[in-house]
Amino acid sequence: MADVAPQPKRKRELEAEGAEALSTKEKEPGIGNGTSAFVSLPFSGFKVQKVLRESARDKIIFLHGKVNEDSGDGHGEDAVVILEKTPFQLEQVAELLTGSPELKLQFSNDVYSTYHLFPPRQLSDIKATVVYPATERHLQKYLRQDLHLLRETGEDHKNITLPHLESQSLSIQWVYNILDKKAEADRIVFENPDPSDGFVLIPDLKWNQQQLDDLYLIAICHRRGIRSIRDLTTEHLPLLRNILHQGQEAILQRYQVAGDRLRIYLHYLPSYYHLHVHFTALGFEAPGSGVERAHLLAEVIENLECDPNYYQRRTLTFALRTDDPLLRLLQQARQP
């Protein structure tokens, strides 16, 4: 799945403070409330420096531009502009279609025809967000890194990836805090306390639990030292089967969501190196549910049943960002 920049924290603060300002109706410096007056951009000129991120699917674009180059010392300042097309409102669309919308035919064939439609003003609203002046931190935050697909052999994993991971000494204390009930104990949905074959099932932080639409839970195994799918052998089959069956049963009991409505998988590469399994609503396109990152738990179990060393032997695929040092290390290994 594509790398998606998380909502910047400041954007959430923005929403909160904007709403607050509207409700108190106080005029504070630097805060303006929506009015019906038309305004200008808070800068002059906009010379595109870089497309930070764009999505044809989401109809959104993030641009870094130089502004105000004609004033001050002539060096200009940085701004970020985010443009996003808006979703359709049924009432506006219904009205449009009963009238005579402006159409240019692209082509027609039998019962099918495709057009360019040029709508009235209210249907062409674009959401524009401006960050000005923008700092380097803003630019980095919005910048999408290009992704590169890698195929890691078993040997690559032993000789390159593992040593690299070990050199990073990433802390997973927070995982142990959950397993030891030092944190988030009240969030636990189910637990099998067996130290070898047991696990804790807990809602993922990305799920606000307000709807089942985007249901997302994580099963974290009790046993320590299983870093990723690469460490799995037939020895772990009882654990994996417990997660699969008891996890589904617990979700059915708690949320009345049946097992055939769930996508149950591991990530490779995982976000953290303590074995965990994702349970997501099948209808939800969860980040990381793409084929280049997700491994269905039922298939992992079957692969191990066929071949105890499947995950040590086989070449596995994953995507890395351009600035990930592991990318360079693995690519260098390819040089003859």
Added chain:
Amino acid sequence: MADVAPQPKRKRELEAEGAEALSTKEKEPGIGNGTSAFVSLPFSGFKVQKVLRESARDKIIFLHGKVNEDSGDGHGEDAVVILEKTPFQLEQVAELLTGSPELKLQFSNDVYSTYHLFPPRQLSDIKATVVYPATERHLQKYLRQDLHLLRETGEDHKNITLPHLESQSLSIQWVYNILDKKAEADRIVFENPDPSDGFVLIPDLKWNQQQLDDLYLIAICHRRGIRSIRDLTTEHLPLLRNILHQGQEAILQRYQVAGDRLRIYLHYLPSYYHLHVHFTALGFEAPGSGVERAHLLAEVIENLECDPNYYQRRTLTFALRTDDPLLRLLQQARQP
């Protein structure tokens, strides 16, 4: 991945015949080519019956409406209208931001401000697709359904799925039209003409080729009779390797997109039962690139190298809509 209505087969025929009509310049009944003239919808009135599907994320809406109620017997006819906002083109956006775009302030706070932006005409283009008259089959096709995950064994495939498919007699004449150059010949990006191990590489209908963001091409094999991944054996390895390597090379040559920026995979279940491979931009969350539908071509090749009958033996996972008759057939097989 969320259930996305597959592109109807007729839509591809549409493209095929539209392109053919353009090239032969013959006027055939029911076929119209794009011109610069403005047109009307092919019906009068549009009374919304149902929102078949909508996505705020994708800025798309599918509507079922009653039309022509003022004529004929007064009962009206059915039509489906699909509206989708269009992605941003960098050049148009850059020009917009250097000028004085029409803006209404939503709110501002410190360095952040949000606006409603009302753009010039070319930036408000909406893609409109009309299906008229629409049949019950069209309405069902576009209606979003709940999904159920199925695990199909090799035996299930032989005894249930295959007979079910054969009973449906789905036409793939449009695929043969492409392979035989009777349609879309001018869209072909690359061809290996070998009848056994060759293929045609062509942009997918979902990609308007205006940006590389959502690059999407399909490789269709010349050889007939390979229905899906289930039919693959080591006999097909030369074909699969050709698609993988020559396909990547052709995309590099034509679009300067390197192989490590591509997600190359087969669908199971496929939308149509003539073997084809998807090439999508890695950064694009293409519908159907989720783990429950996509199978990376490089891994398919390796699985066959390990075990010639991998795809006849192994249990494969896929999602079916609630109203899919195959769902009931496969579920019934599970009853003790």
